[in-house]
Amino acid sequence: MINLAKYNFHWREGFSYGYDVKRGLFEELVRYADVRPVVGVVGLRRTGKTVLLKQLIDYLVENGVKRERILYFSFDEVGASLEEVISEYQARLGVELAKAGNGGKLYIFLDEVQKLEGWQEQLKYYYDSFPDLKFFISGSSSLFLKQKAEESLAGRIFLFHLPVLSFREFLVLKGEGELAEKPEFFKELVKEQVLLYVRRQFPELVTADEGFIHLYVDSIVNKAVYEDLPKIFPIEYEDLLKRILYIVASNPGMITDYEAFANDLGISRVTLTKYISYLERGFLLQKCYNFSRNLLTSEKKTKRLYLTSPSLVVDLWEEPEFGRVVENLVVSSSGAKFFWRSGKDEVDCILVRDGEILPIECKYRSSIRKRDLKGLLKFLTAFELSHGYVISEDIESEEIIEGKKISIIPLWRWLLNF
Incomplete structure (x- = not known):
C-alpha cells in the first residue's frame, strides 16, 4: 500500500x-x-x-x-x-x-x-x-x-x-530584484553580482557559502554520470563521462577533433561520440557547430564543446581562465548552437533568431582594440551582415568600423536583457 x-x-x-x-x-x-x-x-x-x-x-x-x-x-x-x-x-x-x-x-x-x-x-x-x-x-x-x-x-x-537560473532570476531569488529593474542606478553592484552568479546558477546555491558550492555541484555531476546515465545507456567505462567533463571544463569552447580526442582518451571515435551524446542528453554538455548558411552542412564541420552551466566549469576546474568562463556563460545562457571559424579568424557565438543572424564575440576586458574585432568583421563581410555584438567587462558603446555597426555591451547588461 x-x-x-x-x-x-x-x-x-x-x-x-x-x-x-x-x-x-x-x-x-x-x-x-x-x-x-x-x-x-x-x-x-x-x-x-x-x-x-x-x-x-x-x-x-x-x-x-x-x-x-x-x-x-x-x-x-x-x-x-x-x-x-x-x-x-x-x-x-x-x-x-x-x-x-x-x-x-x-x-x-x-x-x-x-x-x-x-x-x-x-x-x-x-x-x-x-x-x-x-x-x-x-x-x-x-x-x-x-x-x-x-x-x-x-x-x-x-x-x-527548465534551465539553470538566468541572471535576472538569480537576482530575484536573492532578494535583489531592484538591481534588475534599475541597473543604471546600481551598475557596480550589478557587476559584483555577476561574479557571484557565475558560481551560483542553481536555486539552492543563490545564497550558499563558498565551501558548500563544491560539494553541491559535485553531487549533481556524480548523480548524473554514475547513477542517471548508466540506468539508460550501456556505460562500459564508468569514469569516462566525468573525464570528458573535466577536460571540457579545463578548456570550455575547445575545438574538438573527435579522432584526436578519442586517441588521447584511449578509446575509439565511436565510443567518444556516444559518450558525448550521453552527456548532452543529460544536460551536462552543450555542442556548437561551425556556422554555415546551410545549417545541415554545419553539423558535419568542426565542433566546440561547453558545459551547460559555468557553475559546472568553475567547480570542476579550480582555476579556469575567466574569459573562457564568460564565453561559456554567453553560449550556454543563449542556447547557441553555432560559432564560426575560418583559418585564424573566428567568432565565439552565432545566434539564429527568426532567420536573423547575430554574431557575438566575447571580450571580457576593460579595453577593446580594433584588432580584437578582426574575426567579427570578417564574419560580417563574409555573410553580408551589417551588425555585430561584443560582450565586454564594462564598456558600452556603438561604433561604425569598416562600414559595420559594432555594439559593445557590458556582460551584466547582456545577461539582464537576453
Missing part, C-alpha cells in the same frame, strides 16, 4: 507549498494547465522542477480546483507502478476513474518519472483511456523523456526545458 498522504500535503485544508518566487517557465506552463496533452518538464538535476510542479499545484488550488482532485507522486524514492499509484488514489477518492470526470478534471503530477520502468506505455494507457486525467511529469534528463516520449506519446505531450 502506498502512503499517498506523504506526498500530498496540499490535501490539508489551508496548506500551501509557499514557493513565492516563480521561474520564468511558470507562466508558460500555466497556459497549458487545462489543455489535453501531457505537460513534461525536463532539465538538469536541482534546477527546480519539483518546486515548479508544486507551484502549479498551488496555482490550481488558488483557482478553485478541489484539493483532493490533485495528486502528486515522486518516483525518486519509491518503487511503484503507475497503476498502483492511480489505483490507490482511486480508492482514496472513492470513485472509479471513468466516473471521476463528473467533478471536473483530475490533475496528476508525476515527478522523476524516468525512474518508472516503462513509464511511457503506462502513461499512454491512462491518457488514451481517461480523457479527464491531466498529467504533468518531470524528468532529470531529456534522454528519459524525449527518446521514449517521441516513440509512444507522439502528439500527446508538450515538453519544456
